[in-house]
Amino acid sequence: MKKVKKQAVAILGCGTVGGATAKLLTQDIDFLRKRTGVNFYLKYIIDINFNHAKELNLDNSLFVSNLDDVLADPEVLVVVELVGGTTFAKKAAIKILNAKKNLVTANKALLAKHGVELFSIARKNKVSICFEATCAGGIPIIRAIYDGLLANKHDALYGIVNGTCNYILTEMTLNGVSYKRALKEAQEKGLAEADPTLDVSGMDSAHKLAILSSITFGMQIDLDSITVSGIDKLDQFDINSGKELGYIIKLIAMARHDEGQLSLRVAPSFISTEHPLAWVSGPFNAISLYSHALGHSMYYGRGAGGSPTASAVVSDIIGLFLGTAEKFFKTLPIWPDKTKPAALLPSGEGKGRYYLRIVLKNYAGVLAKIAAVFADYNISISSVIQKEITEEMAEEITESYVPVVIITHKVREEALLKAIAKVDTFDFVKGKIVYISIMDEHEEIF
C-alpha cells in the first residue's frame, strides 16, 4: 500500500452503521491508533442528508456531498460503502475501485449479486475489497474462514444469520407470541425494517449464505441456486408441536456437501435442543462450521446493529492500513473472481427428515390412505401423533377435523413433495400440508 504520512478513511452513507463507524473512528481514534500502531483518521463522511450525523454530534468539517472530490484526494486510501441497495451502491463501488481506493463494504446484496465483477475490477486496479461486515455483523466469521481455518476442508456450514428472524422465532418459541405480534415488537425495538420483506422472506440470509459459502468452499455461488423460504408462513401450532418433540425452530442458512455436490438452502428448520445453534436467542447470530481438521466450531455474537457492525467495518479498515488485507486478497485463490461455479446438487435431490402436519377429517381408515401414498413413494414414517385441536384452530376448523403430525425418516425431498401433492388432493384433507425440514446434528469428519 502506498505510504503516506497520514492515512485517511472516507465513509459513504451515514445511516445506522455509517454513523456508528464514524463515531468509533472519531471518539475512539486515540485508542485505535494506540491499539494498532497505525496512524490513520476519518477525513470524510459522504452523504446528501446529514441529520443522523448531526444527531451523533459528528464534526461538520467531515461532511461532504461529492464522492468525486473525495476520490480525488490522494490521502484517502480506504472508502467504506454503507449506502446499501445494489444500484447506486454498485456504481459507487466501481467508481471507488477505479479511483484505486480500497473498498470496505457491509453490503451483502451487492457482493452476493456482483461479487465476481467487483473483485475483478479491484484486482485490475491493484486494490482490495474487505467485507467482514456483510455477514453476521460483528462476528469475525469471514476472517475465521479465510485465515484461522484456512487449513481445513469444510464439509458443511449452518448459520443463523438474520437477527430479525431469530428475534421473531425466539419470541414465538419461548413466549408463545404470534408471528404478527413478534414482528411488531421487532419493529418497535428497531430490529426490523418498516418493510421487513427482505429479512422475513429469507433473502437477506440467502445473500449472506452466498458470500459465506463462496469462500468456505472456494466456489462461485449463484444466488439463484439457493432454495429460499422465509418465516412469514410459520404457524404457532407447528412451533409448539415441534417443541414438544424436542426441536427448536430456527431460520437456518445451510450449505453442505451431499454426495460430492453442494446443496444450498435457507429455510425454517427444526433443530434438536442438543445442538449449540438451538441456544442462539433473540437478535444474536451464530455460524457452525464442520471441518476436516478442526471438526465442529461455532461463532456467536451480534449479527446486526450499528456498533457491532462498525466493529467489523473498522477491523477491515485497520487490516487495509496494516497491509494484511492486501496479502490475503492478493494471494489466496478463494475469492469469487478466482474460483469456478459450484457443482450443485439438483434441487429435490437432497435427503433429510421432515416434520409434516396434516389437518384431516377424523374417521377410520383415513391415516391408512395417507400411509399408502407415502409407501408408494418409499417414504418411511418414524412417528405419527394425532394432536388436540387448539382453541385458535377451533375457530377455523369444525370439530370433525384433527391435526396429525408425522415425522418421516430420511427421504428424498422430491419424493416427499410428490407425496404431499398427492395427499393434498384427498377430500378429507383440509388446507395445505405443512412440512418443515428437521436438521439433525451434522457428523464431524476427521
Added chain:
Amino acid sequence: MKKVKKQAVAILGCGTVGGATAKLLTQDIDFLRKRTGVNFYLKYIIDINFNHAKELNLDNSLFVSNLDDVLADPEVLVVVELVGGTTFAKKAAIKILNAKKNLVTANKALLAKHGVELFSIARKNKVSICFEATCAGGIPIIRAIYDGLLANKHDALYGIVNGTCNYILTEMTLNGVSYKRALKEAQEKGLAEADPTLDVSGMDSAHKLAILSSITFGMQIDLDSITVSGIDKLDQFDINSGKELGYIIKLIAMARHDEGQLSLRVAPSFISTEHPLAWVSGPFNAISLYSHALGHSMYYGRGAGGSPTASAVVSDIIGLFLGTAEKFFKTLPIWPDKTKPAALLPSGEGKGRYYLRIVLKNYAGVLAKIAAVFADYNISISSVIQKEITEEMAEEITESYVPVVIITHKVREEALLKAIAKVDTFDFVKGKIVYISIMDEHEEIF
C-alpha cells in the same frame, strides 16, 4: 520474509499434535497449496523417537534428530515447537529464533512463563512467533482478538479452556458420575493424562488465561497474579444442589475489569443455564468476550486433540508464508514484550455472589449464630436451603447433621473468607465450608 523458490517447514516433536500436523502437511499438501496459493512443504520432523511417526506412516526421509542441522538449512523458514514443557522447549525456542527462523508453538506453559523474553528475542532477530494453538486448540480465538475484534476495548473474557476438566464436569453434572470415575473415563478416552494434575489443578487454564488476557487487554500478565483453584475437590452434592438452583458448574478462566483494575481467576464456578457457556459440554472449549463495540461474542470448538490443534498450527504456518503474520507481529503494539504490567485488583477485593454449603448439627438457633457472623461482615444472604442428607453423605455423617446451602448477594471476597473462617470454628459445624463463586451474566457495555 526472504523469498526462496521452495519454502520449507520443520516440526520439532512428533507426539499427538506433531504427528497430526505432519499428517496434515503431507497428506493434504496439494489441497493446502491450492487453497492458499503458497508453495510450501514439510521438510523435517525432528525428534529422538519416531515410533509414533512410523505408526502414522510418515515418510522416513523426513526424520532427523539434530535441530542444528535443520536450523542450518536456509530453505527452512518456519520451525514448529511441539515438544511441550518449559526447559528443553525454551532452549530450543531461543535457538530457533536466534537462527532467524519463525517460530510456531502450541506450548502454553512456555509462553505464559517466558513470553516477554521470547518475543523480544524474536524481534531482535526480525522473525515472528505465532501461537494460535496455545489456547483453546483449533478455535481461532487469538486471531479474533488481534485481528477481527481489534477495534474493541474489552471489558471481560470468560473461557472454558480445558477440555479434560470440562469433560469431567459434564459427566458429573449430566450423568451424576463421581469425580474419580469421570477422571478415569477421561483417561480411558485419551482426554486426560496419566498424571492429570496440570489440567485438574486449573494450572493449564491459568497458562491459557495469561496468554489470552495479555493480548485482549494489551498488558503483561504475571502467571502468579492469577488466583487458581481446580476441580479435584468438587463434591457431587454441590454440583447437584447448584443444578437444582439453575446453575451449571464449569471451570471458568476469567479476566475482567473491576473498578479500572484487572481481576484474573481460574475457579470452578456456577453459571446460569441461560449463559451460552453453560451449553459447552464434553471436551469442547469456548471463550466469551465482552467488548465495547461488538458486545458479547463467543467462540466454540475443540480445545484439544491432535487434528484440531494441528488446524491452528497450520494456519499459523500459512500466515507466516503469506506474510500476514509478520505484519501483525511487527506493527501491533499488543504483544507481551511491547506492553506494560497489568494494574491488578488486589486479591480479596473482587466482588461476587457465592454458593456456600455448611454441614451442621441440627438444633435450634444454629442458623441464627451463622447469620450473625455474616451480618458482622456485611454479607447479606439471598437464600438458605436446608437439604436432605444423601445416602453418600449418610455414610460419613451421623443423622444429627444436615447440609445447609446458602446463596449470598454480591460480597467482597475478603469479607466472605473471613466470615467463613469464623464459622468454621463453631463446634456445631462439621468439616470445612464449601464455597463456589456464582458467575452472573456479564453486562454488555456499548
